[in-house]
Amino acid sequence: MTFLIRKIVSVEGAPNRHQDFEVASSRLTVGRGTDQDLLLPGDRVSLRHAEISLLGQLVEITATTSLGIVVNGRTCKSAMLSVGDQVLIGDYHLVIIERPDNEVDCAISVQQLQVQEYEGLNPDSYVTSLKNIFWLRKRAYAWILFVLLSLVCLILPVWLAQNPDIKEHSPVALPDDSLWLSGPLHRQHGFIGDNCAACHVKPFxxxxxxxxxxxHEDTTHHVAADHPANILFQKETCASCHREHNEQERMVMDDQRFCVSCHGVLATALGSKAKVSNVSDFTSKHPDFRLNMLNPVLNDGDWHWQNSGRQKRTPELKEHNNLRFDHQQHLDTEGLKNETGAYEVLQCSSCHTRAADGFGMVPLTMETSCSRCHSLAFDVDNPAREVPHGPPVEVLNSLREYFSAQFIAEKMAKNESRRRPGQAEVSRLQQEGLEWVEQHTQEVAEDMFERRACITCHEVEHSPTAQTDAQRWKIRPNRLNDRWMLSSRFPHYKHRSESCGSCHAAQESTQTEDILMPRIEHCQDCHGGKDTEDKVLSMCITCHEYHQPDMSVMASDPQ
Amino acid sequence: MHQSFLRFADALYMKVAILLALASIVAYWAYDPLEPHNGGTWLGYTLGTVGAALIVWLTLYGLRKRSYRSRLGTVQGWLSAHVYLGVSLLIIATLHTGFQFGFNIHTLAYALMIAVIASGVWGVVMYVKYPKMVTNNRDNLTRKSIFREISELDRKASLLVEALGSPVDRMMITSIQLFRVGGGVWAQLSGRDSSQMMVPVMSGKKQVWKKVSNTGQRRMLNILAGQVARSRDPRITAVLQELSDVVSTKASLMQKLLKDVRMQGLMEFWLYIHIPLTFALLATLMAHIVSVFYYW
Structure with missing residues (x-):
């Protein structure tokens, strides 16, 4: 199809001229875009504004922009045009004109109208961009915030930290270093409050x-100063392990990896000098408990007690406490005769009591644990009278006093002293009394020391030819071990739900020398290491302490 | 062919950012410190250093964007990296905290960083979504030409009402004068049409003119429709109908204009949050780092 375009050029003061040109196309596109058939420059025209096509004799115009077109004065989207119809596109006036010949299918005249100045909208009088809002300023806000936050978060806190007087005397709360507190102090350290300088003495x-x-002036080291491993600890500070200001309030590092990093290879590293074994987990990588034995040692005629240090558990390892005691017999299920003569079944707690701190046991004494049943009476006619539980000399003196009184009482009963005795009579009575008292004393003492009372529990040495009381009978000194495990304090109170017998095989023990401490396998029945699923989780510090009680205190370190 | 900054160099920086984030997560998961996870373990220090370096570098984008003569990579490449690495910071910095938060400047720095990233993501959404919508809405027109077109319609309308005489005349003129677009932040961003016009009302026996809302030129169109219904003169009816045409065209153009202002505003507004908060973050980050070592 061929469109004839007649461009009318109007020049002031002269008749209109026109230029014709033809466009061959099925549809005539109109717009300001350079690809348009009919190019109408001007910003009121869209890039693609309208399309003109032929439907038989009729001309159809369709707007391709939402602005629409104006046909014969009316705005519309599309219209059917015939000769004489007028279309307004922007400032262009289009008229369908008569075809000059049959070679042309449609003829259109185009004339640009004089743009009339109309004082309409001035886009500049409207604020249509955020950039034009006076108070909205990105950079100004940015710098204000930067300065403000630098002041509040950094400069003022530093200044106040260096001038605590100003902070103290300020009538209003100033932004200080409490804003820096990264996490809570441990509850026990709560009294320090927000006084950062209490610990952070020097900045940076x-x-x-x-x-x-x-x-913490009593806190001790982990290893001795002369220990070869000491070098490993020299660079560490308290704070390397005791981390404050953590959300999960925890001052003691309970992760066993910390211990295992050394103790897992310690024996290997120390070689033949090692007094320890490699330990890496309680489940299967922990050696059996070694026991500290309390041994009597004779030194210059006197007995001393010596701690053996950790000793391997062998069948030969026996306890030496110079006592005679049969646990099995005492725990007889049929009972033993008590002080009233009745049969009583004894429990462990009949003799043993847990110490007040809950850890160990109260040391056993004759008075608290034995004397209820084991009487030290010596006179059937006077069962309330007992010898003291003490050195043989005291026992003998007590007996002499008792029998002296008896002798006098007997003589008085026979009226022998009623008349005034002469000198010779006095000497005779004294001699008789001394002999009588000494005879009874020795008889009873021998019975008690060697046959009936003392010998039941003690090792008694008898020297019949000895001249003095102190040498005649000797009781071997005795002491019970109360520190079997040197590296750990066993918390008995945490094991209340267990019976004593579940760990200490007292029921089977007939000898005093039997060791009733449990083996590690026994603990492992309930306690498991780091990866345990069905046992009580037991890390190193469950039983052991890092700061060793017998090491030097840290406070004495040279700074 | 235009390529989105999100796909720059086959989304190279997206891959870098994912790698960085994954590496941080794996390290956090694999590393089990003796103390609770926090910024002071060696992993905490590492993540903190990487995070702080990233923040400083991300801020430098503002400088690079302005230095037109720089040949240090293309601005599009920088933007792509800025967006992806900025988002990866979300993971790196969160792991650096060890999930320990409190009322202190450290958490303030973290919160500011989250706000900066969030506003940045908002900006990305705006940049991805709106340019196309803006083009579609403008429909080949420029904002200036929409103004001109409305202006032209106003001229036409004011010529047409002259033939009618008051009171429609006066109402039409006031509706043209009380046309509103843009204004304050909220007016621009909401895109609400607060145009007004004046109508005669009877106050007792006196007629007074009162300002009423003319949102979307609806009031004006209603009045014209009423006039058409009452009109007995076909000439006047024709003029009124033409006037209705003009006003409804104007209403749709106004809608376009308001939408254009709104979308343009939304494309810019996030920056008014992003940039000031970035500077706030820089100051707080500085305080965070200095304070941590001040009280080591």
Missing amino acids: EPVQNNVCTEC
């Missing part, structure tokens, strides 16, 4: 040990 320097040992 990690917390030093001396601020810790100021309060």
Whole structure:
């Protein structure tokens, strides 16, 4: 199809001229875009504004922009046009004109109208961009915030930290270093409050040990100063392990990896000098418990007690406490005769009591544990009278006093002293009394020391030819071991739900020398290491302490 | 062919960011410190250093964007990296905290960083979604030409009402004068049409003119429709109908204009949050780092 375009050019003061040109196309596109058949420059025209096509004799115009077109004065989307119809596109006036010949299918005249100045909308008088809002300023806000936050978060806190007087005397709360507190202090350290400088003495320097040992003056080292492994600890501070300001309030590092990093290979590293074994987990990588034995040692005629240190558990390892005691007999299920003569079944707690701190047991004594049943009476006519539980000399003196009184009482009963005795009579009575008392004393003492009372529990040595009381009978000194495990304190109170017998095989023990401490396998029945699923989780510090009680105190370290 | 900054170099920086985030997660998961996870373990220090370096570098994008003569990579490449690595910071910094939060400047820095990233993501959404919508809405027109077109319609309308005489005349003129677009932040961003016009009302026996809302030129169109219904003169009816045409065209153009202002505003507004908060973050980050070592 061929469209004839007649461009009318109007020049002031002269008749209109026109230029014709033809366009061959099925549809005539109109717009300001350069690809348009009919190019109408001007910003009121869209890039693609309209399309003109032929439907038989009729001309159809369709707007391809939402602005629409104006046909004969009316705005519309599309219209059927015939000769004489007028279309307004922007400032262009289009008219369908008569075809000059049959070679042309449609003829259109185009004339640009004089743009009339109309004082309409001035886009500049409307604020249509955020950039034009006076108070909205990105950079100004950015710098204000930067300065403000630098002041509040950094500059003021630093200044106040260096001038605590100003903070103290300020009538209003100033932004200080409490804004820096990264996490809570441990509950026990709560009294320090927000006084950061209590521990952080010097800016930009990690917390030093001396601020810790100021309060914790008894805290001891883990290894001795002359221990070869000591070098490993020299670079560490208290704060390497005791981390404050963590959300999960925890001052003691309970992760066994910390211990195992050394103790897992310690024996290997120390070689033949090692007094320890490699340990890496309680389940299967922990050696059996070694026991500290309390041994009597004779030194210059005197007995001393010596701790053996940790000793391997062998069948030959026996306890030496110079006592005679049969646990099995005492725990007889049919019972034993008690002080009233009745049969009583004894329990462990009949003799043993847990110490007040809950850890160990109260040391056993004759008075608290034995004397209820084991009487030290010696006179059937006077069962309330007992010898003291003490050195043989005291026993003998007590007996002499008792029999002296008896002798006098007997003589008085026979009226022998009623008349005034002469000198010779006095000497005779004294001699008789001395002999009588000494005879009874020795008889009873021999019976008690060697046959009936003392010998039941004690090792008694008898020297019949000895001249003095002190040498005649000797009781071997005795002492019970109360520190079997040197590396750990066993918390008996945490094991209340267990019976004594479940760990201490007292029911089977007939000898005093039997060791009733449990083996590690026994603990492992209930306690498991790091990866345990069905047992009580037991890490190193469940039983052991890091700060060893017998090491030097940290407070004495040279700073 | 235009390529989105999100797909720059086959989304190279997306891959880098994912790798960085994954590496952080794996390290956090694999590393089990003796103390609770926090910024002071060696992993905490590492993540903190990477995070702080990233924040400083991300801020430098603002400088690079302005230095037109720089040959240090293309701005599009920088933007792509800025967006992806910025988002990866979300993971790196969160793991650096060890999930320990409190009322302190450290958490403030973290919160500011989250706000900066969130506003940045908002900006990305705006940049991805709106340019196309803006083009579609403008429909080949420029904002200036929409103004001109409305202006032209106003001229036409004011010529047409002259033939009618008051009171429609006066109502039409006031509706043209009380046309509103843009204004304050909320007016621009909400895209609400707060145009008004004046109508005669009877106050007792006196007629007074009162300002009423003319949102979307609906009031004006209603009045014209009423006039058409009452009109007995076909000439006047024709003029009124033409006037209705003009006003409804104007209403649709106004809608376009309001939408254009709104979308343009939304494409810019996030920056008014993103940039000031970035500077707030820089100051707080500085305080965070200095304070941590001040009280080591």
